[in-house]
Amino acid sequence: MSESDVVDEVVVGAGSAGAALAGRLSEDPGRRVVLLEAGPHYSTGRTTPPDLLDANTMSLVRHGWGLAARITGTREVPFPQGRVTGGSSAVGNTVAIRGTPQDYDEWAAAGNPLWSWDTVLPHLRALEDDLDFGDQDHHGTGGPVPVRRWRPDELTAVQQAFFDECLAAGRPYAADHNHPCSTGVGPIPSNRRDAVVRVSTAMSYLWPAQTRQNLTILADTSVDRVVFEGSRAVGVVVSVAGGAPETIRARRVILAAGAVGSPAILLRSGIGPADHLRWLGVPVRTDLPGVGIGLTDQPRIGVFMTPAPGNENSGKSTGQIVLRTTAARFNDLYYAMVNRFDLTHHFPELRKVAGARSVFGVMVVLRRQHSRGEVTLTSADPSRPPRIDLGYLSDERDYELLANGVRGCWELMRSPKIVDKGEQVVGLDERVLADEEALRGYVESAVDTAFNPVGTARMGPASDPGTVVDQRCAVHGVDGLYLADASVMPSMVCANTNLTVVMIGERVAAMLRGFA
Numbered sequence: 001m002s003e004s005d006v007v008d009e010v011v012v013g014a015g016s017a018g019a020a021l022a023g024r025l026s027e028d029p030g031r032r033v034v035l036l037e038a039g040p041h042y043s044t045g046r047t048t049p050p051d052l053l054d055a056n057t058m059s060l061v062r063h064g065w066g067l068a069a070r071i072t073g074t075r076e077v078p079f080p081q082g083r084v085t086g087g088s089s090a091v092g093n094t095v096a097i098r099g100t101p102q103d104y105d106e107w108a109a110a111g112n113p114l115w116s117w118d119t120v121l122p123h124l125r126a127l128e129d130d131l132d133f134g135d136q137d138h139h140g141t142g143g144p145v146p147v148r149r150w151r152p153d154e155l156t157a158v159q160q161a162f163f164d165e166c167l168a169a170g171r172p173y174a175a176d177h178n179h180p181c182s183t184g185v186g187p188i189p190s191n192r193r194d195a196v197v198r199v200s201t202a203m204s205y206l207w208p209a210q211t212r213q214n215l216t217i218l219a220d221t222s223v224d225r226v227v228f229e230g231s232r233a234v235g236v237v238v239s240v241a242g243g244a245p246e247t248i249r250a251r252r253v254i255l256a257a258g259a260v261g262s263p264a265i266l267l268r269s270g271i272g273p274a275d276h277l278r279w280l281g282v283p284v285r286t287d288l289p290g291v292g293i294g295l296t297d298q299p300r301i302g303v304f305m306t307p308a309p310g311n312e313n314s315g316k317s318t319g320q321i322v323l324r325t326t327a328a329r330f331n332d333l334y335y336a337m338v339n340r341f342d343l344t345h346h347f348p349e350l351r352k353v354a355g356a357r358s359v360f361g362v363m364v365v366l367r368r369q370h371s372r373g374e375v376t377l378t379s380a381d382p383s384r385p386p387r388i389d390l391g392y393l394s395d396e397r398d399y400e401l402l403a404n405g406v407r408g409c410w411e412l413m414r415s416p417k418i419v420d421k422g423e424q425v426v427g428l429d430e431r432v433l434a435d436e437e438a439l440r441g442y443v444e445s446a447v448d449t450a451f452n453p454v455g456t457a458r459m460g461p462a463s464d465p466g467t468v469v470d471q472r473c474a475v476h477g478v479d480g481l482y483l484a485d486a487s488v489m490p491s492m493v494c495a496n497t498n499l500t501v502v503m504i505g506e507r508v509a510a511m512l513r514g515f516a
């Protein structure tokens with residue numbers, strides 16, 4: 001593209017939200033849309049690598065950013081985020097669970113009435129092609145994202161045992177975890193059409209759109225910063241495959257680079273906490289203290305065993321059955337039976353103590369933690385990764401929730417039908433559970449991330465100094481600059497975040513097109 005060209009919208013990041021956003025915006029033939037992605041774009045199933053097609057294994061190495069995050073104390077863990085069109089929807093665990101109505105109504109109550117449950121439901125329906133419940137009013141059919149649930153004959157033995165154990169304990173059966181009132185135990189909704197192939201937003205939104213004359217997809221293109229004329233954003237500075245920087249000009253710039261990438265671009269553009277910008281040597285364009293702060297994620301922990309011979313579950317999906325239950329807020333705890341965690345490249349803390357190539361077990365995910373972290377920069381150089389501090393256990397209430405979660409996992413794992421499929425429990429026993437100090441040590445050393453960061457540029461009224469964008473996702477204090485990804489979420493949803501992030505792309509596209 002020539003630097004003199006001016007397109008209507010440039011979308012930075014082709015992940016769960018960005019691909020949906022660009023796909024929907026380019027449905028208007030009168031708009032010229034450029035979509036930028038730092039990673040590769042695979043335009044057909046034939047050219048897509050097997051690790052991206054395999055829905056039963058997370059692809060956390062080949063198509064990631066190689067990020068790390070501080071989790072507790074000085075402890076760091078890998079923090080995978082997808083670097084490929086489709087973003088984390090292309091590499092993740094294909095869990096397609098919506099937030100609850102209460103989650104979105106909380107967004108509305110925080111000064112964002114355009115994001116209430118009744119307002120976002122049409123967009124959740126529009127993105128869906130629900131293969132099981134599409135005939136019900138709260139679901140959609142014919143949308144880009146297929147959603148299916150595990151069939152009884154597809155469950156592994158440990159998944160069936162977990163399911164039976166939860167039902168025997170009086171947990172309600174949840175046939176559809178995406179029903180607005182659903183709670184209890186049942187099959188995981190998954191963004192796939194069959195039991196094998198992952199369907200990312202690259203496949204569902206970009207493949208049908210990529211031949212449109214008004215949509216340009218530029219892969220392997222990294223964004224340094226936003227370009228301004230006066231108070232208006234007029235483009236972005238990019239580098240293509242390590243080449244010389246160039247400018248892509250647009251009437252509107254939309255950052256969809258995720259809860260880590262978008263605040264990093266804002267900071268390099270002079271938008272963020274003034275003291276941090278001065279420390280970086282970046283001229284302050286707009287003092288927005290909320291940029292990068294307020295990071296919240298979903299900690300997970302569990303009880304794991306090394307598998308007995310014949311129970312390795314190689315090639316099986318990580319999870320198939322989940323239990324959603326309530327500690328303090330509706331569905332704020334998520335227990336899942338894990339068929340297999342491959343320890344070859346991931347989960348270093350488990351690898352240290354397991355002495356095995358894989359483990360299985362029951363994990364609990366704390367959907368709504370009280371602790372907060374932040375995303376900051378160590379340098380204005382775009383080649384330097386952001387500093388990610390998850391801030392886990394900085395609030396004592398989270399320790400209590402996770403410790404109780406470990407006890408719950410232990411009880412489920414002690415079911416004879418489950419424990420008999422393993423050889424030894426990893427890093428935990430009755431003595432540790434009975435000793436408060438030892439249990440705290442286990443939680444601090446074993447807690448890990450579910451890779452669901454949000455809230456680093458949250459939406460809300462400009463009168464709230466912690467907000468970065470208004471409810472239409474326009475950045476406070478500048479013109480022509482928008483965000484559309486997990487960073488804008490005012491609070492965490494009680495679910496995996498991917499389906500909500502796709503919905504954000506749909507919702508912002510509708511607003512920009514004047515439909516909402």
